[in-house]
Amino acid sequence: MTERLAPPAEHRALAEELFGRNLPLAERYARLLQTKGAEQGLIGPREVDRIWERHVLNCALMVRALETPQGADGAAASDGSAASSGSGTSAESADSAAALPEPVRTLADVGSGAGLPGLVLAIARPDIDITLIETMQRRCIWLEETLEDLAALDEEDFVGTQLPQVTVVRARAEELHGEQEFDVVTARAVAALDKLAKWTLPLVRVGGRLVALKGQSAPQEIEKAQKTLQRLGGENARIELIRAEGIEVPTTVVSVDVTARPQKKGSRGGK
Numbered sequence: 001m002t003e004r005l006a007p008p009a010e011h012r013a014l015a016e017e018l019f020g021r022n023l024p025l026a027e028r029y030a031r032l033l034q035t036k037g038a039e040q041g042l043i044g045p046r047e048v049d050r051i052w053e054r055h056v057l058n059c060a061l062m063v064r065a066l067e068t069p070q071g072a073d074g075a076a077a078s079d080g081s082a083a084s085s086g087s088g089t090s091a092e093s094a095d096s097a098a099a100l101p102e103p104v105r106t107l108a109d110v111g112s113g114a115g116l117p118g119l120v121l122a123i124a125r126p127d128i129d130i131t132l133i134e135t136m137q138r139r140c141i142w143l144e145e146t147l148e149d150l151a152a153l154d155e156e157d158f159v160g161t162q163l164p165q166v167t168v169v170r171a172r173a174e175e176l177h178g179e180q181e182f183d184v185v186t187a188r189a190v191a192a193l194d195k196l197a198k199w200t201l202p203l204v205r206v207g208g209r210l211v212a213l214k215g216q217s218a219p220q221e222i223e224k225a226q227k228t229l230q231r232l233g234g235e236n237a238r239i240e241l242i243r244a245e246g247i248e249v250p251t252t253v254v255s256v257d258v259t260a261r262p263q264k265k266g267s268r269g270g271k
């Protein structure tokens, strides 16, 4: 049987909730990260013992930022009422914003690296078409090989939902401006928000959302990115702290809605 890395007992319920019938795919992915991924330097040596909490679950919790309606009526309540039933998870929002159109159909993860968070989200949300945009060839090869491995598991070891629609694109995000648009663009550990917004907001369709996994510097990053966000049609920049039982550090997500596509300089609009 193909080797997998099961979540630690204390995180089992959360992992089952987030991945459902695709949990074996997440377990296989965690194992690949821990072995081949570490050998190839995609994951630091100190990370091999905390793959689940620091990487897989941390990224999978981002699905809450896709699900949480952020209406002005305060639907993203800090008491966790916006989270799915019985999950023990909660999303706290610093601001109100427009709801994402349901359902989210397309998502691009910029600077996927080892597949974080894009591949994890693909396993958790097989209903979304996911594009992994990565500039380094070596990392694109890893992503392709990992997808092949997971597809084989799908046939051999479990009867889950089909492996999700995942496409790997070797490119810098900026090279795709004007060519492709997505309902949601995600990123983790790629660049500070000001630079990240320049790379990613042109890839978010009007009415869509940038969802970036950030750390403690999130408030300062939002402050510094204000002008860029305004120029690129990004609004309602806000921080969501997504908590889950047994997870020490909450997943910190910066979400930005794209409400308009700015005209290029010199363009008069229309024909």
Ligand SMILES: C[S@@+](CC[C@H](N)C(=O)[O-])C[C@H]1O[C@@H](n2cnc3c(N)ncnc32)[C@H](O)[C@@H]1O
Binding pocket: 110, 111, 112, 113, 114, 115, 116, 117, 133, 134, 135, 136, 139, 171, 172, 173, 174, 187, 188, 189, 190, 199
């Ligand atoms: C620090 S790694 C983070 C990888 C992964 N997101 C994670 O959290 O483990 C940053 C990744 O972004 C990629 N990258 C940097 N700039 C990029 C750009 N403009 N477009 C696409 N990928 C980019 C790098 O090649 C690298 O794989």
